[in-house]
Amino acid sequence: MTVKLTAKNVSKLFNDDSGEGARRLAAGESKEEIFKATGVTVGIDDVSFEVQEGEIFVIMGLSGSGKSTIVRTLNGLIPPTSGSIVIDDVDVASCSKEALRNVRRQKITMVFQHFALFPHKTIIDNVAFGLKLKGVDKDERHKQALASLAKVGLDAYANSYPSQLSGGMQQRVGLARGLANDPEILLMDEPFGALDPLIRREMQDELIVLQKELKKTIVFITHDLNEAMILGDRIAIMKDGAFVQVGTAQEIVSDPADDYVRAFVSDIDRSRVFKVSDISNDAAWVKVDATARDALGVMDKAKSDLAYVVERGVPVGLLMRSDALQCPRNTPVREVMFAEPPTISEEAFLNEVYGAAQGGVPMAVTDDDGKLVGVVSQDDIFEQLAADEEEPEAPTEETDEQKQKPAANQPASE
Amino acid sequence: MLDPSQYFTIPFDTWVNDFVRGFLVPNFRPFFRALQVPVNQVLMALDTFLAWVPMLAMTAIFALLAWRIVGKSMALVTIFGFLFVDLIGLWPDTMTTLAMILTSVIFCTILGVPVGILVARSDTTWKIVRPILDVMQTVPSFVYLVPIVMLFGVGMAPGIIATIIFALPPIIRMTNLGIRNVRTDLIEASEAFGATYSQTLFEVQLPLAMRTIMAGLNQTLMLAMSMVVIAALIGAGGLGQVVNTGLGRLDVGGATAGGLGIVVLAIVLDRITQGLVEPSDPNRMTFRQALGTLFSGQKRPPIKQESGSRAAFKGSPIP
Structure with a gap:
């Protein structure tokens, strides 16, 4: 196991043009105090973690905990205020636009909560989008896109439009699009959050099956601890922009770090956590x-x-x-x-x-x-x-x- | 008694006169003349072409477009409307007007879409451009003619330039709106896969904004249409001139005929461009698709509709 992605002391403050918020944060003031005094929102507060190659690292938190912000810092969609995010020797947080674009094209792709499929493109063109940006010619990218669609069982729908597919199917397309580039890291921002519970279970099981074959490094965001427990090799629980506890599902259930985690864990279906x-x-x-x-x-x-x-x-x-x-x-x-x-x-x-x-x-x-x-x-x-x-x-x-x-x-x- | 103008007046008109006659005209006349050249060339080319196409062929093309994009009834309206215009002897004037309108719309698009893209990209630019657009739209169209005549002289090209200025705001506004309204997660998705700014623009933003831009184009077209009669006052020809001549001679019949010609042209152009904006079914047809289907058998783009997709989903093979 090698470390694929390292995030070190990552912080993100919104509306902090003067740097006043960062100073106050360093001085130990709370999020609320800083917001009241300066209008600065603390999105992420000094988060560090490592993701091993081939593991599913789940970041779990309620809305507003900063989990969507942190996943966006990993591929530079939101540049962090401070800290570094290193993927294979490239610091995404500080590299040039050109280098960042290359990382996005070669190494890291993303699956979105509301699928974010392009409504004006057919399924296969959606899946082939990343390849098109790279300049892969049409025959080749359609071939790869079709292979990727086949992985999620939707190759028959290549020429449909997203609006013709159900939510679950659309998210499979989202997943196929993420996989078509053959990335090393897959970011999944609450990918199953918009699906109804039955389909969600189905997709979770399917992701586990796919992952056994693909062995991608996955950073998975969710607000559902059960989902985190099912999927995560390791889980980070996030609150107010900081990690409260990081560990395996078993560690978190059997040894919650504080009352916040304990409150979450009490609702957990333990039979799905323990082996x-x-x-x-x-x-x-x-x-x-x-x-x-x-x-x-x-x-x-x-x-x-x-x-x-x-x-x-x-x-x-x-x-x-x-x-x-x-x-x-x-x-x-x-x-x-x-x-x-x-x-x-x-x-x-x-x-x-x-x-x-x-x-x-x-x-x-x-x-x-x-x-x-x-x-x-x-x-x-x-x-x-x-x-x-x-x-x-x-x-x-x-x-x-x-x-x-x-x-x-x-x-x-x- | 209590009127300040009794004691003090501002010679505003003199100032403007001095500025325009004393500064703009002598110094920039060649520049404004040069501006007319591209407008003139496009106009001449279009006018020659439209005058060359036989009346029946032109009617057939418009009827076909109306049928494909809007429907059968609109095609019939087009045929009868054009026939009527031809029979009352106004076909050449109608084509001149069409050439003028198309020229204005072409230049409005060439200018308006890039400006719209630019202002959609930066809030600062939008804050600067927006009041200018507001002024352009609130100044009465007659008032435009004054500086236009001073700077450009009279004739077709100045008329069209006045039309362009008058009709430009909607397409800028709608391009801006269309691009800003593209869902942010789609932009994010595009960026997350490593798109450059222009890739995002051409792959995602413009195609998704196309319907709104088309709505802007429709409004621009209608504004250009409404400027036809006014522009004729400074020597732009076509149906506007027919109306003006009729008015000048108290020739009610002639003026009405010209007016009817404008109405027919306006209805046909409006319905066709509106058809591009709001097609009846959800698998909407874009302008390109409309052109594509024009010469094929189908009315709608060939999208395969899978029935029982739900069942297929459940049973789909997972490797």
Whole structure:
């Protein structure tokens, strides 16, 4: 992972011709005081962050928090009052117009809240717009635009006009236009904010799928924390022009920086934030050719009432203590285990495993290769989901604990 | 008793006389004469061309335009109106008037659109230009003729120059308005993709402002039309002269005939240019599309209408 974009001490003050506002801000006066005294609006107040290559960095804030301003400083649509924004060695905040134009043409594109499609151009000409500005000839840019449209599944509409498409489709075109230039960084300014909730969900899922393939560096602006949690590899929460907290979804939910963040987080659907790997516990396990005695030994050691039977790392059965006790000690576990225990992927979100949890049996947690990495019981899931509401302090401790010890005893690694 | 002019008067008229006769005319006459040259050339070319095209051919062209842009009934109005004008013997005068109006409109466009773009770009320029436009529009059209005659003399070209000055403001205003009204997020989008100023102007602002600019053009055309009779007072020919001659001789019939000719021409030009501004369906036709469809079979530009787009959206393949 390399750093793609670095914003350092970025501030933006509107109507501050005299520099009076900047002085007062440096002296520590609040936004309101400065506005009352000088009429200067503080848009962004000394924000610094880095975006890694290939990650989705979400900036979340309510309206007026400065999130739209900050995303516009990243491609120079709004020049910051002070600070630097470095994209691959070019400081967007201070470079020449020519250099800025080149950055915009080669490296960074934008998707807008209200789509901002050109109503007088066909879909394909909209998508090819960036290429046209670069001087790519017509055949070539239409070819690339069509490929980009195909990525969002709208290549059949190439010759329609934006007004003939639904909102969701228009935003796909907006996305295709952003991708057609093959940029390294994609800025998305509340791209799904103008869509109705169902379409919004669909677009979010689609963006996740697309991102797995494209691996672009994305700066995503939203006012919806749920959306931030779903999409963001890291999330910055913004208030009054400054970042309140930056971290992963799990970090923000389990350890809110202040009451402002806590108020937001309380409404969050935790089942969409936490993954199975966040709550998985060590699993007791025996190899498939072991005997009931071995299995009981393992269970005693792990203080567990069950053990997984593992063949080359893959869970093939589940042995309960009661079953193991009832049979002769030298019976092979193969004969007394439940075959095909329920398994869930460690990458799954909790809301995806409700169905599997209905069985009442603890579930084996597996990694990408299907190997056992831990165990999750129904109770673990509900504990995690309910944690915040019942005891405000509990989740912090619990999650920290989990982070300190490795989630599983890694039979797969043998 | 209580009137200051009894004791003191300002010799304003003398001042103006001195300024115009003593300074402007002797020093700048060649300059103003030179200004007439391009106007004269365009006018002569247009006048010769319009006089050369046979009456029926011209009627057919206008009827076709009216049909494509406005509709069948307007095409019929055009045909009957032009026929009537021809039958009352005013066709050559009508064509001269048309040449004059087209010349004025061409120069208004050449001057007005760039100025409109310029003032749309900077608030300071707009603050300077706006009061000038206000004055240009409030000065009664007759008053224009005074300095025009002093500086340019009499004849066709001075008449047209007066018309240009009179008809210029709307197209400047509407170009300014049209460009300023382009949605800011579209400008942002254009800039975000690395457009230069002129790329944004030609790719985004002008095409989107085109309808408003067309509305300005329509107003400019109508103002030019209204100036026809007045400009005839200083020797501009055409239908205006017919009306003036009729008035001078108390020839009610002649004046009415000239007036009717102007009305017919005005209606046809107005409806056609208005048709470019507000087409009936949402997939509006631009001037270029109108010209494009003029010789093809379709009335509207070929835009594919997908039915059941919603269903297609749900089922669209996502890679």
